[in-house]
Amino acid sequence: MKRLVCREMVELMTEYLEGTLNADARERFETHLRGCDGCTEYLAQLRAQIAMSRRLSEDALDPVYRDRLLAAFRDWRK
């Protein structure tokens, strides 16, 4: 079984996180990961970054836009 190198590993990270690697590739990916601090850290960083990205959805709609929409709604209802 061909060993994956770090340069290849980083290009498989999204497929791994998305669960779309086939069983063989997943096995090879995880085998490499167990023995590699650099790739383990890279993957951890992507996970941390995804969690940070998700927090960007915590803001609220600008009241100016909300008011404009409400005015449009009242027009529509007439």
Next chain:
Amino acid sequence: MREIYARSEVTTTADDEVRLVAALRLGDERAFTEIVDRYGIAMYRVARAHVGNDEAAGDVLQEAWLAALRSIQTFEGRSTLRTWLIGIAVNIARSRRRREARNSAFSVLLSALAERRTSPTVDPSRFQGRTGDDPGAWRLPPAAWSDLPEAQLLGKEVLGEVKTAIEALPEAQRVVIQMRDVEGFATDEVARILGISAANVRVRLHRARALVRARLEAYLGGVPR
């Protein structure tokens, strides 16, 4: 982090949506504001990811809601209300981009080139070359973020950096990372809304995440030497 997790766990029940949609059809203002408060900001952000500036995104939001109100009578609930509304915002943002693109063939060309690029997503100099003792292995591995002060990693500033990094991406990638990672849509949903394959979503997502990570790495203390 706890409340974010809780937030993403909250799923709108179908009954609740049926009630809201029925009330909206009857012109109920409370139903309207409730739906706007739930999904308006996501529609705005996804529109913003397409058109690239606040003013145009505000216009798209307004136009999308007018379109939604015109067609709410025919909403059949085959998708969730959120997916339906985001889909409308995406279509309107895209037709606006197409109108603009006629005046800017160059930007379309650039966008197409960015899309086709299959170059590595991590700087090749970070890895050992053929002559190294372990070709393809890290030469400059990423420095552990867990060594950073917690305040730096969880603070508002770093979120601002993530946001800036996403905004700086080419449109095709920006739209995908916005919908998948920020709004939390499933990959299949992103694919359906954008009318592209799930495989294409993953390719764009991969490039987008790698570029954002590289920028974040530089911001958080740089590449180890």
